[in-house]
Amino acid sequence: MSNEWPLWEVFIRGQHGMSHRHVGSLHAPDAEMAIKNARDVYTRRNEGVSIWVVPAAQIAASSPSDKGPLFDPSRSKVYRHPTFFDIPDDVGAM
Amino acid sequence: MYAQMIQSEATTEDAEQLAAFQARIDAGERIEPKDWMPEGYRKTLIRQIGQHAHSEIVGQLPEGNWITRAPTLERKAILLAKVQDEAGHGLYLYCAAETLGISRDDLTEQLLSGRMKYSSIFNYPTLTWADVGAVGWLVDGAAIMNQVPLQRTSYGPYSRAMIRICKEESFHQRQGFDIMMKMAQGTEAQKRMAQDALNRFWYPSLMMFGPSDAESIHSTQNMAWRIKINSNDELRQKFVDQTVPQAEFLGLTIPDPNLRLNPETGHYDFSEPDWGEFFDVLRGNGPCNADRMEARQTAWSEGQWVRDGLMAHAAKKRARRVAAE
Ligand SMILES: [Fe+2]
Ligand SMILES: [Fe+2]
Numbered sequence: 001m002s003n004e005w006p007l008w009e010v011f012i013r014g015q016h017g018m019s020h021r022h023v024g025s026l027h028a029p030d031a032e033m034a035i036k037n038a039r040d041v042y043t044r045r046n047e048g049v050s051i052w053v054v055p056a057a058q059i060a061a062s063s064p065s066d067k068g069p070l071f072d073p074s075r076s077k078v079y080r081h082p083t084f085f086d087i088p089d090d091v092g093a094m
Numbered sequence: 095m096y097a098q099m100i101q102s103e104a105t106t107e108d109a110e111q112l113a114a115f116q117a118r119i120d121a122g123e124r125i126e127p128k129d130w131m132p133e134g135y136r137k138t139l140i141r142q143i144g145q146h147a148h149s150e151i152v153g154q155l156p157e158g159n160w161i162t163r164a165p166t167l168e169r170k171a172i173l174l175a176k177v178q179d180e181a182g183h184g185l186y187l188y189c190a191a192e193t194l195g196i197s198r199d200d201l202t203e204q205l206l207s208g209r210m211k212y213s214s215i216f217n218y219p220t221l222t223w224a225d226v227g228a229v230g231w232l233v234d235g236a237a238i239m240n241q242v243p244l245q246r247t248s249y250g251p252y253s254r255a256m257i258r259i260c261k262e263e264s265f266h267q268r269q270g271f272d273i274m275m276k277m278a279q280g281t282e283a284q285k286r287m288a289q290d291a292l293n294r295f296w297y298p299s300l301m302m303f304g305p306s307d308a309e310s311i312h313s314t315q316n317m318a319w320r321i322k323i324n325s326n327d328e329l330r331q332k333f334v335d336q337t338v339p340q341a342e343f344l345g346l347t348i349p350d351p352n353l354r355l356n357p358e359t360g361h362y363d364f365s366e367p368d369w370g371e372f373f374d375v376l377r378g379n380g381p382c383n384a385d386r387m388e389a390r391q392t393a394w395s396e397g398q399w400v401r402d403g404l405m406a407h408a409a410k411k412r413a414r415r416v417a418a419e
Contacts (some may be wrong), residue, residue, distance in 0.1 A: 003405050004199045007192070024254070025189045027198055029401075030408035041185050044178070045262075064129045 007056040008034040010041075012048035020052050028053075096149035096213045096237055098304045098376075100142045100322070102315035105134030119320050124250040127193040135319055140194050141210070142321060143252055147187035148205045148212040152386050154180045156220040157229060165223060172269050173226065179266065183259045190251040206391055214372060215302050217380030218294070224277050224284075228291035230270015232299040232337065238263045239333050240303070243323035252321070271340065278344040285345075292341065293349045297367040303330040305369050334362045 005027035011020035023042050028034035034053040042048070062070060078084050087094050105112065112132060118125065125131055154177045161177065164170035188198055204210040215233055220226060241263065244256045277288035303326045307313035316322035338355075341348050352365045375383070 003402055004197060005401065005405065007189075024186060024258075025192075026185060029404035030411065033404065033408075040178075041182050044175075044182065061128065064126070 005029050008038075008053045009056050009059060010034075010038045011052040011054070012038075012042055013050035014048060016049055020050065023047075025056060096153075096240065096302075097142045097145040098211070098213060098302070099307075100138060100145070100312065100316060102312040102319075103134040103137040103141075105132040107132050116318065119248045119318075123248075124253060125248050126250045134315075135321075136194050138316065138319070139249055139252065139321055140191055140196050142316075143187050143191040143194075143255075144196070144201050144204070144210050145212060147184045147191060147201065148210060149216065150180050150184035150187060151205075152212040152216045152390065153233075154184075155386055155389055156216055156218070156382075157226055159220050160223060160226045163223070164226075169273075176230070176266050176269060179262050183255075183262070186255040186258055187252075190249075190255045193251045202394060206387070206394060208378070208387070211376065212386075213302060214375045214380065215298050216386060217375050217382045218298050219382050221294075222287050222291060224273070224287040224291035225295070227270050227273030227277060227288065228295040230266050230268075231274050231340070232270075232292075232295050233302070234263055234266040234270060235337065236299050236302045236333050238267060239329045239336075240324075246320070246323065248320035274344055274346075278346055288344070289346050292346050296349050297371075300330055300333070300364075300367045301369075301372045301375075303327075303333070305372070331361055334364050338362050 006029075007025055008028055008031075009025050010023050012023045013020045026034065026037050026041055028037050031053055035051050038051045038053055043051070074080070111130065115125075115130065115132060115135075125135075157173060157177050157180075161170060161173050164173050188201060191201060192198060201210070205212070215236075220229065238260070241256055241260050245253055245260055247253045247256065274288055274291075277284045279285075280288075305326065307326045313322060313325065334353075338348060338353065348364075350365045352363060354363055355361075356363045374380070378384075
């Protein structure tokens with residue numbers, strides 16, 4: 001019978017002040033071992049100052065087929081970008 | 095290469111869907127795990143990434159052979175770090191393969207049963223310390239040739255794994271070349287060892303790229319899918335062109351009487367390796383095939399109680415936590 005270690009997704013904070021970023025995944029029996037393994041697998045060259053591990057089964061993701069309904073509506077809202085507005089040069093920096 | 099002679103799997107989906115998929119690849123888009131993909135693309139990638147991962151793992155064995163006998167403490171620490179990197183490369187790649195719907199245990203089982211292969215190069219022995227230098231210089235050097243373009247492969251997780259791997263490979267090749275420099279500038283006996291290592295690893299390194307695939311239908315399909323970027327001959331030529339001047343710098347001789355710079359093409363002409371030997375090694379008859387498989391079998395079966403024990407421990411801790419709440 002297969003008694004495979006569960007899969008964990010690994011997130012690393014590369015530097016102080018930055019957010020954690022997904023770097024990959026690994027197998028481990030529990031969270032504690034997942035963090036230890038993540039250190040060996042993903043931070044052998046000072047790539048991180050902090051590690052998060054999340055059971056892969058706990059991640060909910062949007063589905064590729066929802067890409068249109070989810071993201072298209074924001075395309076037409078160009079006024080959300082500051083460059084939409086023409087402010088005369090005389091006004092100065094804004 | 096680390097993944098040699100990957101046959102593409104047939105795909106039977108409807109033409110419109112296939113065309114849309116191909117258009118995404120042609121536009122340079124990355125395919126991600128949950129995206130629709132043809133069955134053939136998925137299966138071919140599992141085979142290719144799996145074989146690549148197995149090569150990284152089995153590839154630890156020839157170099158691991160010298161960790162306890164490295165000539166200095168510093169060389170030992172460097173070799174340990176290099177071999178540990180290869181374990182990491184295997185893990186990045188296994189995870190990429192798993193996003194395609196195959197389990198880690200399945201991948202391991204297929205290696206151990208011989209249904210999945212690893213690169214032919216790791217079935218050659220490392221007889222002397224100079225071989226460790228030759229492996230880093232030539233074998234990692236050949237791997238880099240193939241891995242650098244694969245950073246742009248169409249499958250997102252594979253591409254990201256290759257980017258991580260490429261960042262680490264340059265250290266591998268340089269530490270190997272550094273060993274070769276030391277040996278080539280050493281005593282007569284050391285220089286002879288360096289030359290002997292080059293003599294034995296030259297043709298097996300050329301074989302890593304696989305036989306010419308100029309007319310292969312598999313190769314054409316895999317290139318269209320962008321899971322293969324260059325032809326085998328193209329990469330082999332690049333490798334020879336890069337390596338010959340390095341051998342000259344070392345004062346070592348490439349064991350090929352036909353090797354010469356062709357003034358018309360600007361490339362080196364060279365002898366083909368013995369492809370009979372290559373196929374024989376793939377069939378399991380190389381000098382170390384049995385040793386390598388036995389080492390992996392033993393690691394897997396003797397590790398069983400550790401894997402099970404840690405799972406049992408994790409389950410017990412979970413139960414205690416639940417009881418305490
Ligand atoms: Fe590697
Ligand atoms: Fe390497």
